[in-house]
Amino acid sequence: MSEPLHRLTYYSRNNLTVSPEAMTRAIEQILDAARRNNARLGITGALMFNSGCFAQVLEGPPGAIERTFERIQRDPRHRDVSVLEFIPIERRTFDAWSMGYVGRLPGQAESYANVATRSGFEPSLMSGETLFEALRQLVADEETAPA
Numbered sequence: 731m732s733e734p735l736h737r738l739t740y741y742s743r744n745n746l747t748v749s750p751e752a753m754t755r756a757i758e759q760i761l762d763a764a765r766r767n768n769a770r771l772g773i774t775g776a777l778m779f780n781s782g783c784f785a786q787v788l789e790g791p792p793g794a795i796e797r798t799f800e801r802i803q804r805d806p807r808h809r810d811v812s813v814l815e816f817i818p819i820e821r822r823t824f825d826a827w828s829m830g831y832v833g834r835l836p837g838q839a840e841s842y843a844n845v846a847t848r849s850g851f852e853p854s855l856m857s858g859e860t861l862f863e864a865l866r867q868l869v870a871d872e873e874t875a876p877a
């Protein structure tokens with residue numbers, strides 16, 4: 731039997747008040763740790779940062795997600811971590827990404843802003859499904875864009 735899979739979707743607020751360059755470096759550090767740890771634990775997913783908020787999808791074995799998310803929640807680089815969804819899934823969506831990062835392409839920040847505007851940037855008003863779908867679409871755009 732194949733391993734059970736879950737998907738966790740959350741949203742949080744940036745705690746770092748730094749220059750855009752320092753923020754880019756901070757995100758690189760987060761992605762380095764995420765890719766190193768997630769590959770080992772069988773976790774895949776996507777991360778987005780925009781307008782002071784992070785949004786992330788983690789998918790993989792539920793125990794590995796829980797352990798990883800406990801670390802993420804304690805991270806002082808963000809706050810107000812709000813889980814929108816933690817559900818069983820049949821297959822991975824981000825199977826090529828130990829942690830994909832979206833935001834590189836022109837227009838992506840805008841797409842995310844549209845999602846955020848509809849919810850007024852209130853995690854409590856944003857559904858897990860909406861956020862997951864937005865990240866899925868943005869990652870698909872990354873995959874088809876020229877390097």
Ligand code: FAD
Nearest residue numbers: 759760763764767768784786798801802805806807808829
């Ligand atoms: P290291 O990367 O070696 O870090 C050692 C310790 O220092 C950790 O406690 C870390 O939290 C802390 N630290 C490192 N750099 C800074 C800094 N600049 N400011 C403050 N504290 C710092 N980790 C994952 O494994 N998978 C993920 O998918 C993942 N997603 C994340 C998403 C977000 C939005 C954020 C903010 C963090 C995420 N992290 C993720 C990082 C996670 O919170 C831990 O920092 C990381 O898992 C610790 O990895 P490590 O044990 O290899 O420690």
